Amino acid sequence: MKKNKPKYKQIIDAAVIVIAENGYHQAQVSKIAKQAGVADGTIYLYFKNKxxxxxxxxxxxxxxxxxxxxxxxxxxxxxxxxxxxxxxxxxxxxxxxxxxxxxxxxxxxxxxxxxxxxxxxxxxxxxxxxxxxxxxxxxxxxxxxxxxxxxxxxxxxxxxxxxxxxxxxxxxxxxxxxxxxxxxxxxxxxxxxxx
Amino acid sequence: MKKNKPKYKQIIDAAVIVIAENGYHQAQVSKIAKQAGVADGTIYLYFKNKxxxxxxxxxxxxxxxxxxxxxxxxxxxxxxxxxxxxxxxxxxxxxxxxxxxxxxxxxxxxxxxxxxxxxxxxxxxxxxxxxxxxxxxxxxxxxxxxxxxxxxxxxxxxxxxxxxxxxxxxxxxxxxxxxxxxxxxxxxxxxxxxx
Amino acid sequence: MKKNKPKYKQIIDAAVIVIAENGYHQAQVSKIAKQAGVADGTIYLYFKNKxxxxxxxxxxxxxxxxxxxxxxxxxxxxxxxxxxxxxxxxxxxxxxxxxxxxxxxxxxxxxxxxxxxxxxxxxxxxxxxxxxxxxxxxxxxxxxxxxxxxxxxxxxxxxxxxxxxxxxxxxxxxxxxxxxxxxxxxxxxxxxxxx
Amino acid sequence: MKKNKPKYKQIIDAAVIVIAENGYHQAQVSKIAKQAGVADGTIYLYFKNKxxxxxxxxxxxxxxxxxxxxxxxxxxxxxxxxxxxxxxxxxxxxxxxxxxxxxxxxxxxxxxxxxxxxxxxxxxxxxxxxxxxxxxxxxxxxxxxxxxxxxxxxxxxxxxxxxxxxxxxxxxxxxxxxxxxxxxxxxxxxxxxxx
DNA sequence: GATGAATGAGCCTTCATTCAT
DNA sequence: GATGAATGAAGGCTCATTCAT
The missing domain is CATH 1.10.357.10 (Tetracycline Repressor, domain 2)
Structure with a gap:
């Protein structure tokens, strides 16, 4: 179950921060990945798409x-x-x-x-x-x-x-x-x- | 005053229709211009930007x-x-x-x-x-x-x-x-x- | 008719050159545009996609x-x-x-x-x-x-x-x-x- | 000699099937590995690259x-x-x-x-x-x-x-x-x- | 005033390859 | 030997805006 792996929550928390600080339309996947401390591609191991x-x-x-x-x-x-x-x-x-x-x-x-x-x-x-x-x-x-x-x-x-x-x-x-x-x-x- | 010229209201009414029928993100300037019956560039004679x-x-x-x-x-x-x-x-x-x-x-x-x-x-x-x-x-x-x-x-x-x-x-x-x-x-x- | 406009043939000829010199998989749209002397977006005025x-x-x-x-x-x-x-x-x-x-x-x-x-x-x-x-x-x-x-x-x-x-x-x-x-x-x- | 190990042929046969059924561009290494019943990384023990x-x-x-x-x-x-x-x-x-x-x-x-x-x-x-x-x-x-x-x-x-x-x-x-x-x-x- | 062809910056997603276990 | 989670580079396409006519 992916939802229980630590990176799942890590990415979601990063998304909250990035969206709050940059706005929805400026919240690029690469920014979320950086904030979460993972590679861009790693996002797609846990989520289907943005x-x-x-x-x-x-x-x-x-x-x-x-x-x-x-x-x-x-x-x-x-x-x-x-x-x-x-x-x-x-x-x-x-x-x-x-x-x-x-x-x-x-x-x-x-x-x-x-x-x-x-x-x-x-x-x-x-x-x-x-x-x-x-x-x-x-x-x-x-x-x-x-x-x-x-x-x-x-x-x-x-x-x-x-x-x-x-x-x-x-x-x-x-x-x-x-x-x-x-x-x-x-x-x-x-x-x-x-x- | 631009607001009183006929094309001003014409473009706004076109925008309402285009946005309602296509959604905000599918409401391109060119679509609004077409609906209003004017050229894309004409929009910018009446409005600063989108x-x-x-x-x-x-x-x-x-x-x-x-x-x-x-x-x-x-x-x-x-x-x-x-x-x-x-x-x-x-x-x-x-x-x-x-x-x-x-x-x-x-x-x-x-x-x-x-x-x-x-x-x-x-x-x-x-x-x-x-x-x-x-x-x-x-x-x-x-x-x-x-x-x-x-x-x-x-x-x-x-x-x-x-x-x-x-x-x-x-x-x-x-x-x-x-x-x-x-x-x-x-x-x-x-x-x-x-x- | 788009096929008769000069840029149509211009882009096709550019594509032949770019593909021949760089190979099919290295023939990016941006390269073709540059070779044709037009902007990337212009390609899409004449062609549906790559x-x-x-x-x-x-x-x-x-x-x-x-x-x-x-x-x-x-x-x-x-x-x-x-x-x-x-x-x-x-x-x-x-x-x-x-x-x-x-x-x-x-x-x-x-x-x-x-x-x-x-x-x-x-x-x-x-x-x-x-x-x-x-x-x-x-x-x-x-x-x-x-x-x-x-x-x-x-x-x-x-x-x-x-x-x-x-x-x-x-x-x-x-x-x-x-x-x-x-x-x-x-x-x-x-x-x-x-x- | 790697060519004589069973996994060598196993992977090649898997590649034929995967390519035939999915097409060349949809024949990812991970698909071939799955078809062959091995891990992605194992492929690289037998082959230099794709x-x-x-x-x-x-x-x-x-x-x-x-x-x-x-x-x-x-x-x-x-x-x-x-x-x-x-x-x-x-x-x-x-x-x-x-x-x-x-x-x-x-x-x-x-x-x-x-x-x-x-x-x-x-x-x-x-x-x-x-x-x-x-x-x-x-x-x-x-x-x-x-x-x-x-x-x-x-x-x-x-x-x-x-x-x-x-x-x-x-x-x-x-x-x-x-x-x-x-x-x-x-x-x-x-x-x-x-x- | 009106036109519309041309511009070009910007981003999500894939996948071959690596390496710690 | 075997694994598979993680990496990160790379590109096709859209569309608001401009400007020569």
Whole structure:
């Protein structure tokens, strides 16, 4: 299994750094190889082509995202609390890796439609976690019983994503994690949570 | 003023069509020129370079957006109502021009970071309209008095944008405008509006 | 029509020289462009890709071959005479253009199977001229009445081709045209011509 | 002597199969190694480089050719008969090994000039057998006394080679060996044999 | 003002060969 | 002797922009 060999992760981490520092269109394979400390050709022992590096990058990192999210919500018993820790977790993971934040919020969006469709497929698992929490909140009568789950999920993801992108565009000058309660307040209100 | 000459708009409209139908990376200057019915070189009599076409495109179309938005909110007296017509207006303008929807939601996001920063500057005027409505709502006690305007605006724009993008990615198969009340409900709730 | 523009022939002639002097695998597009005195990109205004240069080269030159061959046999009344002038013509055209001889006999054969199949299609017209002469010779009772035209044509083409290739491999050190009568004698004998 | 170790022949046979089935340019060393059931690096214990595999392949197979040819002409007493069994032998050996036929007639010709010069050196022994038979035929007055041996040999080899190549290009659809008498008739006639 | 032929910089990928184990 | 992971050089093609007409 190639994914477990050290160079696999080495190359992905190099790609994050190179893309963050040079931009998507200036992230040549040769630059990634150099950053990873391997020869250009070695990249192709672990990835089918350049696009494959980017998809794998997203899968690896988003995998951690989903895993971590599952962990943090496991200990919470109300949907409201779960949403809070999800937002905090989302903000924290990107705050802790500034390069990754730039890559996911700005650079990877420049990829072509095909790549973005594949990225969306990876995102789906994350969005399904949100859906599950929303449905739980409705059942527990925390949220409005007529809440439109799909639209609420789009609000939640849209709000979180827009918040992170704005923060990255402002060069990460302020404390993103500190915004979590405000964002949480806005979206749970949106979902009809009683105050 | 070049903007008033017929070929200026002709080229921008050609760009929207070409980008929507071929994708950002397949929208070569020569293709746009052909669609516009002019020679390649003529483009450069009206635009500094290719990036300038895209910024101008965004400015032109977003200008109409702001203008229309101002019109529709003019007749409304509550912030809540104003938000509703803004959402409806946003959804309607993109529903009416499928090419434009593809370009703004999918294709233009593939542009490089620089172009997107410029696009964000153009967006600012639109976001300031949202801010004004929010502040008005707070003053009129329609919304929570401690509402964080900046974050609320990010929620509103993020939610709207995510809704439109999802709709475009689903190939515009359902009625976007019909979603306006649901979205409105979610975000005014988020802003603490009493039911 | 691109074929009539001066740069079309200019590039083909450059390709013949570059391939002859550097070998097929060392004939980079950039080298051909330099030899032709145009930019690399200009090549692609006249040819679809590198393979297209080679096929066009063959078509152009073989077209002259067929044309010239038709001319020289037009004035002759016996099949035997026609074969003689065909051989002489074949030898003369390649003797007069040493670069072309190298390209057709050695370098172009290194092209991949696909290209060679296309080249064979171009050759067909030339081979059909041989067939016509052979059938005429049979009818005029110059050749054996039971002559197998297809095999005789393979003998004729194989013999001529082998003679030229050997001459090229020997660095064109001797007079190729002087061999025509000998070759002619061998193949007409082969076809059963009376002495 | 490496040539006697089992892996030597194993690799050569693998090369014939891989080249025939994939084409010269798709016959990577790693593919040959896999087909031979050895590691890539092992190839280099038996061959200097890739070109060396091909030359050795040709030497081995052509060695069998010459050997067999000597055998079949040993029992014949006239030059004419000898030529017939040589042609039959040539056709039979390639008919019996379709892979080898593809490799010698189509794929190996795509090798570069250098390799082909070396291949020609290997061929020389075979051609000298033809020369010997021709000189014998002249002495025995079977052929014209003024026969140009070199040109006659080129006719014979060119005709045989062209016949085989045409047969391979037609995907070996007809019986090649059945053509031997016709080819024999053509070339002995060409050499001035009395009927 | 309008044209469109010409330019040329820039990059992903392959694969023969090596060498530490 | 055998392995196979790692190397790194090399080239065809695209397309935004220019400029002579």
């Amino acid at each position: 696009e494959d590096i980017l998809i794998s990058l997203f899968e690896e990192k988003m995998g951690l995202f989903v895993e971590k999210t599952k962990e943090v919500i496991a200990g919470k018993h109300s949907a409201k609390e779960k949403l809070l820790v999800m937002i905090e977790n989302h903000f924290r993971l990107l705050s802790e890796d500034h390069h990754l934040a730039i890559v996911t919020q700005l650079e990877l969006r420049q990829s072509n439609k095909d790549l973005r469709l594949k990225i969306n497929a990876v995102l789906k698992e994350y969005l399904m976690l949100v859906d599950a929490v929303l449905r739980e909140g409705i059942e527990l009568k925390e949220f409005a019983e007529d809440l439109d789950v799909r639209m609420a999920r789009q609000m939640i993801f849209g709000t979180i994503d827009e918040s992170v992108t704005t923060w990255v565009m402002n060069e990460q000058k302020y404390d993103l994690i500190a915004l979590a309660p405000t964002v949480h307040h806005l979206i749970t209100n949106g979902c009809g949570a009683k105050l | 990036e300038d076409i895209l910024i101008s495109l965004f400015e032109e179309k977003m200008g109409l957006f702001v203008e229309k938005t101002k019109e529709v909110i003019a007749g409304k007296h509550s912030a809540k109502e104003k938000l509703l017509v803004m959402i409806e207006n946003h959804f309607r303008l993109l529903s009416e021009d499928h090419h434009l929807a593809i370009v703004t939601q999918l294709e233009l996001r593939q542009s490089n970071k620089d172009l997107r920063l410029k696009i964000n500057a153009v967006l600012k005027e639109y976001l300031m309209l949202v801010d004004a409505v929010l502040r008005e709502g707070i003053e009129l006690k329609e919304f929570a008095e401690d509402l964080d305007v900046r974050m609320a605006r990010q929620m509103i724009f993020g939610t709207i944008d995510e809704s439109v993008t999802t709709w475009v990615m689903n190939e515009q198969k359902y009625d976007l405008i019909a979603l306006a009340p649901t979205v409105h409900h979610l975000i005014t709730n988020g802003c603490g509006a009493k039911l | 393979e297209d240069i080679l096929i066009s080269l063959f078509e152009e030159k073989m077209g002259l071959f067929v044309e010239k061959t038709k001319e020289v046999i037009a004035g002759k009344h016996s099949a035997k005479e026609k074969l003689l002038v065909m051989i002489e013509n074949h030898f003369r055209l390649l003797s007069e253009d040493h670069h072309l001889a190298i390209v057709t006999q050695l370098e172009l054969r290194q092209s991949n199977k696909d290209l060679r199949l296309k080249i064979n299609a171009v050759l067909k017209e030339y081979l059909m001229l041989v067939d016509a002469v052979l059938r005429e010779g049979i009818e005029l009772k110059e050749f054996a009445e039971d002559l197998d035209v297809r095999m005789a044509r393979q003998m004729i083409f194989g013999t001529i081709d082998e003679s030229v290739t050997t001459w090229v491999m020997n660095e064109q050190k001797y007079d190729l045209i002087a061999l025509a009568p000998t070759v002619h004698h061998l193949i007409t004998n082969g076809c059963g011509a009376k002495l | 070109e060396d595999i091909l030359i050795s392949l040709f030497e081995e197979k052509m060695g069998l050719f010459v050997e067999k040819t000597k055998e079949v002409i040993a029992g014949k007493h006239s030059a004419k008969e000898k030529l017939l069994v040589m042609i039959e032998n040539h056709f039979r050996l390639l008919s019996e090994d379709h892979h080898l036929a593809i490799v010698t007639q189509l794929e190996l010709r795509q090798s570069n000039k250098d390799l082909r010069l070396k291949i020609n050196a290997v061929l020389k022994e075979y051609l000298m057998l033809v020369d010997a038979v021709l000189r014998e035929g002249i002495e025995l007055k079977e052929f014209a006394e003024d026969l140009d041996v070199r040109m006659a040999r080129q006719m014979i080899f060119g005709t045989i080679d062209e016949s085989v190549t045409t047969w391979v290009m037609n995907e070996q659809k007809y019986d090649l060996i059945a053509l031997a008498p016709t080819v024999h008739h053509l070339i002995t006639n060409g050499c001035g044999a009395k009927l």
